[in-house]
Amino acid sequence: MLAVRVELTVNGERHEADVWAGESLLYVLRERLGLPGSKNACEQGECGSCSVLLDGKLVCACLVLAAQADGHELVTVEGLGQDGGLHAVQDAFTETGAVQCGFCTPGLIVATADLLARNPSPSDDEIREALSGNLCRCTGYAKIFDAVRLAAGS
Amino acid sequence: MDVLTPRTLDEALRLKAERPDAVPIQGGTDVMVELNFDRARPSALLNLSEVAELRGWSRENGTIRLGAALTYTEAMEMPLADALPALAEASRTVGGPQIRNRGTVGGNLGTASPAGDALPPLLIGDAVVELASLRGERAVPVAAFLTGPRQNALADGELIVGVRVRAADGPQTFMKVGPRNAMVISVVSLALTVDHDGAEIRAAFGSAGPVVGLVTAPLAELDGFPERVSAAASPIDDVRGSAAYRRHSLRVLTERALERCLQ
Numbered sequence: 094m095l096a097v098r099v100e101l102t103v104n105g106e107r108h109e110a111d112v113w114a115g116e117s118l119l120y121v122l123r124e125r126l127g128l129p130g131s132k133n134a135c136e137q138g139e140c141g142s143c144s145v146l147l148d149g150k151l152v153c154a155c156l157v158l159a160a161q162a163d164g165h166e167l168v169t170v171e172g173l174g175q176d177g178g179l180h181a182v183q184d185a186f187t188e189t190g191a192v193q194c195g196f197c198t199p200g201l202i203v204a205t206a207d208l209l210a211r212n213p214s215p216s217d218d219e220i221r222e223a224l225s226g227n228l229c230r231c232t233g234y235a236k237i238f239d240a241v242r243l244a245a246g247s
Numbered sequence: 248m249d250v251l252t253p254r255t256l257d258e259a260l261r262l263k264a265e266r267p268d269a270v271p272i273q274g275g276t277d278v279m280v281e282l283n284f285d286r287a288r289p290s291a292l293l294n295l296s297e298v299a300e301l302r303g304w305s306r307e308n309g310t311i312r313l314g315a316a317l318t319y320t321e322a323m324e325m326p327l328a329d330a331l332p333a334l335a336e337a338s339r340t341v342g343g344p345q346i347r348n349r350g351t352v353g354g355n356l357g358t359a360s361p362a363g364d365a366l367p368p369l370l371i372g373d374a375v376v377e378l379a380s381l382r383g384e385r386a387v388p389v390a391a392f393l394t395g396p397r398q399n400a401l402a403d404g405e406l407i408v409g410v411r412v413r414a415a416d417g418p419q420t421f422m423k424v425g426p427r428n429a430m431v432i433s434v435v436s437l438a439l440t441v442d443h444d445g446a447e448i449r450a451a452f453g454s455a456g457p458v459v460g461l462v463t464a465p466l467a468e469l470d471g472f473p474e475r476v477s478a479a480a481s482p483i484d485d486v487r488g489s490a491a492y493r494r495h496s497l498r499v500l501t502e503r504a505l506e507r508c509l510q
């Protein structure tokens with residue numbers, strides 16, 4: 094039974110959805126609002142592939158109850174670029190080859206954008222710390238670091 | 248399942264009295280995992296994230312009052328990190344940034360895990376948990392609040408409102424043993440302070456017994472202290488480590504923490 098109506102602003106657009114009371118924000122984004130950019134891998138906060146900005150804060154969408162996002166503002170990976178173009182972080186990831194299977198990429202891009210908004214020229218340790226909640230099984234992280242350094246310089 | 252979303256503390260307490268079965272959810276970093284994996288199907292959730300009275304922190308003389316909804320990210324920020332350095336250090340070790348932005352001190356008390364990283368820093372600061380229900384308020388020392396592994400003294404209809412802690416009046420530190428520098432449940436953890444007024448050493452350990460434990464001694468008894476902390480623990484063998492390793496680690500951590508605090 095879909096007991097709860099939620100109203101969210103996602104990437105500047107208002108949406109309404111009827112959701113199950115125990116439903117996660119991630120499920121709403123992917124299955125009800127047609128925004129599959131945020132990935133669903135672990136559903137337990139371990140991998141960061143579902144990272145979004147909730148009222149400007151980096152969170153795992155799988156750990157936010159949909160009803161808790163009611164009336165709040167979200168930015169997903171789909172909403173980072175402006176005017177149809179890619180965000181500088183997205184450009185940097187493609188340029189450096191930081192993407193292999195791509196499953197972790199949306200989460201890492203949102204986390205990197207969040208880091209650079211708060212700290213435009215992070216040290217390697219600061220990058221490591223900021224991305225510690227995002228797992229990648231493919232790249233070994235070296236090219237992801239290249240991407241973050243490139244985006245920081247741009 | 249229903250979701251109840253109160254806008255004030257009064258409304259939250261009224262809803263909790265009407266629906267004692269409603270499970271509070273703040274940051275959701277523990278509750279959502281239970282829901283996502285079908286381990287819990289409560290008849291109702293009490294969403295506390297719109298209750299402003301639970302947020303933030305304040306200082307009254309030497310006492311810091313933390314709202315139940317204080318996040319780890321907030322506990323790491325100045326000037327609070329200066330007043331409660333061990334809590335700030337512990338907060339830095341919790342999960343990754345996404346978890347620290349959502350996870351709260353109140354939720355850590357609610358979960359009452361022996362591995363809860365906020366708990367040893369609260370214990371060395373003589374923390375008192377503020378509870379409220381429609382019947383009134385009561386203040387319970389954190390050691391009495393934590394009654395067992397994942398068990399606490401919350402009564403029917405009660406919510407955690409905040410926690411009062413003594414501001415550090417000497418050096419403090421927190422250390423945690425785990426396989427990685429982030430995203431780990433501690434194998435063993437330790438918060439330690441050298442209290443300059445009382446010239447007392449206070450240490451609290453986590454993941455080394457059914458609940459976090461406190462050990463204190465006058466500064467004069469410094470020498471045997473690491474051994475005493477290790478002996479006070481009652482660790483078990485589990486997937487994260489053996490009881491013997493935990494005891495050994497606690498002794499080493501206590502030595503290092505004392506070095507750090509007394510140098």
Ligand SMILES: Cc1cc2nc3c(=O)[nH]c(=O)nc-3n(C[C@H](O)[C@H](O)[C@H](O)COP(=O)(O)OP(=O)(O)OC[C@H]3O[C@@H](n4cnc5c(N)ncnc54)[C@H](O)[C@@H]3O)c2cc1C
Pocket residue numbers: 137138139270271272273274275276277278279280295315340341342343346349350351352353354355356357358362363364365401405406407408430431432433
């Ligand atoms: C990936 C990951 C990593 C983690 N790493 C760590 C770690 O390193 N160290 C650590 O200690 N923990 C860790 N945790 C566990 C969790 O983040 C903490 O226990 C956190 O403090 C819970 O806070 P919350 O606000 O999210 O709690 P919630 O999930 O909202 O609630 C937790 C419990 O407390 C109850 N509760 C919450 N608020 C109240 C209230 N005001 N009154 C009464 N009851 C209440 C809830 O009903 C529930 O039982 C991790 C979790 C995840 C998913």
Ligand code: FES
Pocket residue numbers: 132133134135136137138139140141142143144153154155156
């Ligand atoms: S799917 Fe949310 S952290 Fe893995």
Ligand code: FES
Pocket residue numbers: 191192193194195196197198228229230231232
């Ligand atoms: S590119 Fe495959 S998980 Fe990161």
